[in-house]
Amino acid sequence: MTHPSLQLDNTVHQRVRLGILSVLAEADEADFAYLRNALGLTDGNLSRNLAVLEQAGLVRIDKRFEGRKPRTWVSPTKEGRRAFAAEIQALRDLLARVDAVEP
Amino acid sequence: MTHPSLQLDNTVHQRVRLGILSVLAEADEADFAYLRNALGLTDGNLSRNLAVLEQAGLVRIDKRFEGRKPRTWVSPTKEGRRAFAAEIQALRDLLARVDAVEP
Numbered sequence A, B: 001m002t003h004p005s006l007q008l009d010n011t012v013h014q015r016v017r018l019g020i021l022s023v024l025a026e027a028d029e030a031d032f033a034y035l036r037n038a039l040g041l042t043d044g045n046l047s048r049n050l051a052v053l054e055q056a057g058l059v060r061i062d063k064r065f066e067g068r069k070p071r072t073w074v075s076p077t078k079e080g081r082r083a084f085a086a087e088i089q090a091l092r093d094l095l096a097r098v099d100a101v102e103p
Helices: A015-027 A032-039 A043-055 A078-101 B015-027 B032-039 B043-055 B078-101
Strands: A059-066 A069-076 B059-066 B069-076
Touching: A015 A032, A015 A043, A015 A059, A015 A069, A015 A078, A015 B078, A032 A043, A032 A069, A043 A059, A069 A078, A078 B015, A078 B078, B015 B032, B015 B043, B015 B059, B015 B069, B015 B078, B032 B043, B032 B069, B043 B059, B069 B078
Parallel strands: none
Antiparallel strands: A059 A069, B059 B069
16 A cells, blocks of 8 residues: 555645645635735745646636725636645545554 | 644655654654655655754664664654644644535
8 A cells, every 4th residue: 555645746735835725625716815814924925835836727816906906816726626635635544544553 | 713734834744754754653663765665755855854854853863783784764753753743633623624614
């Protein structure tokens, strides 16, 4: 049997990106400020990790104007939802293995 | 409530290192070749991540001779066990939150 950690994909598993995809799984769409506050991130750190997720095709980033203020919205793509579900399954497998060992 | 991903510590959460600590939680002590094979790693990748864990005080690395062959053994420190347990708890919290959202 291969170890469950081999199923983990770093694009999704990395701490900040796992947090982003997890918030998006709850909210479908979230704006930049909401993600930053919910995850306790700096603007720079959030931007960098959103760029990684966007380049991997896992999120879509839309700038929309509300009145004259631009607002950045982030939503998961279909592939992003699939990748998040695969990560969650890998984590469940890892925890099941930990539980099988512990008394 | 703070998001569960904020409890994740990158030293332990990173994919390869989570795999190493997870195997050590099962085995108490493992040799280099066993870890490499169990986790499907190259020598270089395993060495680099063991060095990170050793510098963080999470594993102990011992070279011992068996006959004339040196063999490298790795075991978790008390702090390594504590950090792994904290990571597992954070992952449980994250999954509980995912389960609370999904229908």
